[in-house]
Amino acid sequence: MILLSPFFHLMPQKDKKKKTVQQSPKKLVKKKSSLKKMSGLAFSIKKVEDGIAVTRGSVPAGLGKLVYFLDPYQVPTRTFPGIVMASDKKSTIIFALAQNYLLTTDLLVTILRSFNGSLKTDFVIDVQISRLLGQSLDIFGNGNFIKKNSLKKLLPKPQNGIAKRVSVWRPLITGIKVIDCLFPIGLGQRQLIIGDRYTGKTTIAVDTILSQRKTKMKCIFVSIAQKQSAVNKLISTFKKEQAFHYTTLISANASDPVALQFLAPYTGCSLAEIFSTLGGDSLIVYDDLSKHSVAYRQMALLLRKSPGRDAFPSDIFYLHSTLLERAGQYFSGSLTALPVIETLGRDVSAFIPTNIISITDGQIFLDSGYFNRGILPAVNVSLSVSRVGSKSQYPCLGYMSKWIKMKITEFRGLESLLSFADDVDNLTALKLKFGLRLSEFLCQMKSEVCSCYDQLLLFALVFKGALKFVAANKVSMFIDFFVSWSNEFLLRHEISLKQYYVSFSNTWYFNFGDKKFMERKGFVNFYCYILNLFIKGLPK
Known part of the structure; x- marks a missing residue:
């Protein structure tokens, strides 16, 4: 499975061995069969702070590449991955993809080696397509209990060009009358669902998935920084409405590290791209990208990046555009994206909402005033629009x-x-x-x-x-x-x-x-x- 890289604009360098200045790398000792493939370079940790590790010496891995934290005493619970965020000649800054209390200075940083001796620093997720649907997974594919004949592919994967795309011409039936009639959505469209808190944004996305029972649509629901109780309610709703057999839930809860919350939508998009490349139609819901922006802002501030508007980093627009522009109608299949954005006080002119509005093909604005009066769904007809959906709507x-x-x-x-x-x-x-x-x-x-x-x-x-x-x-x-x-x-x-x-x-x-x-x-x-x-x- 291809997992797209959120750091595609920072093209990773070629994996070559580099000599460090302060400390020469140490060879790992093979003591257990589970760590036989991990024989390679090991770097000690100089500093640990808020889930970030600074190594002594430069780790030979590019930006956005995958490394592993190993316990010198080979404790299995203290072996977890990390992602490279910055590097120079003297040190490398790595974000741990685990809880902060597991990261200590006595760990070692290493890189996996393949059988031919090359370094394995690509982010790979290992899943089986036949057992992908009807499960709740994390960003690593955990939860998919069968690994035989699994599909493994590497990143980064470039986006599909214009030559592989066609115009939107088939409708996506959401099952909601006001949306299908006034603001239709086509297969391959990017339609934003925006509104204040507790206005029914997730309900519209869930109802859209429920209406795909009699179709061959494969649905991916990405839950970003939500409560575990909310995720459990989603799973129970899908099972009750008999919609879990064609749906996959990717969750990065609010208690998870910010790095996992940041990588969750990219994992979901990679899973959805599988079905579109195989000739089918897929639907992905990002719930929600405002929390994804907050997670990336927290990561950027911890890395001492210069803040921009609302303290967001300058490349936040690029990250969202590379994520959402992967949706489209292709010759082989289609990928439809429904991002969700939460506003504060009906302020659609904020930084993140305006960014997503400019990227997507339309938005469905949910008004808190209509919601409080019992008008459900609380769609504001004046502020909602669908720019390309009318081309796919039935003529009558x-x-x-x-x-x-x-x-x-x-x-x-x-x-x-x-x-x-x-x-x-x-x-x-x-x-x-x-x-x-x-x-x-x-x-x-x-x-x-x-x-x-x-x-x-x-x-x-x-x-x-x-x-x-x-x-x-x-x-x-x-x-x-x-x-x-x-x-x-x-x-x-x-x-x-x-x-x-x-x-x-x-x-x-x-x-x-x-x-x-x-x-x-x-x-x-x-x-x-x-x-x-x-x-x-x-x-x-």
Whole structure:
């Protein structure tokens, strides 16, 4: 498995033996079979501070390369890897990929050697593809208990060029009505989910994964600096909704070292790239990149790097761009990225949010005001946008989305003016009543995903004015009853859902009374039947 290097802009030097000034390297003694491959150069540690080790002498490994800390008495629990962050002729600065209390000055720093004698400093993760899905792993692949016939590849891996990419043309069905209709996402797109704390950002990402049950999509969820209890809830949710068999969870908890939190999204992206290169579609969720930025800022400050805006290092934009630009639609498959960013006080003009917005192809902004009022998902229609998703949206749904977006935007504007006026005219009152029903129609609770053909039928009813016959507090009951009834109707008349889904989605217009059109498509007059039953029969 290829693990991309976060230090690709600092190209590592070739691994050659270098003579040190202060101390000559010592040969390791082979005492146990588990350490036979570790025979090579060993360097003592001069200084330890906050998970950082400074060696005596220059370790022959480039920036971003992997080294190992060994106990001279060969205690297995005190053998762990580290990553080179800086090096000069006299010393090397190494970040330990373990807890800080394990790092002491009595350890030795060494490099693995291969059988032909060359130094092994590349970051390698060892997993088996057949046992990759349905597990919770760390950045090293631990948790994948079967290692036979595993896939091993090295880093760094260059990004796919423009010649290997194609434009986004296939839709990603999230199962959320307001997103699939107003802000569609295409396979290979980078769509940002942004909002304040506790506004439902993770819920949208989880529901998107849950809606991929009947597809061949492989999902990777990267949890960065989250609580262990939150990670356990995610695992239980995936297992309860029968979505864990096509999902892999990569976690670097809040109690883990910052170096592990920093490397977690790169591990997840490497796993997702496997499925895209094998000819499949993969979806990766980064939850969230704001905590990833804080982890890298902490690492940079410990390394005495010069701080920039908000104390972030100057290369933070490059790190995120190299990570997110790996998503795309390729000839072999696709990689869709859903990064999550947490804002403070609805401030989308902060440093990290503006960086990610400029990298991605659109954003879904979740408003805390809507969330507190019970409007779920709390999507702000005015601040959300999808730049390339409309090209992959079904034509009929795109035709209706323009009208629905205009109506819901008009309702939000009139709703904000109600506090300044006591009386409104009749036309404004009708717009407010319809907007209230439309807002209730777009509301959707957690884990209640809606299939694509159900969304097409529901939006067709709204487009033809069926909501004006339904009370605002009965909209959710109307949706549930209609979805169950329509599925039974299709099965009763032996209409293929797949055929109905494809033909209906590729239609540019709707004509509920045109019987010739329906006969030409090979269906019964389904639309007129729906109107007669639901619109005329519903109480006004």
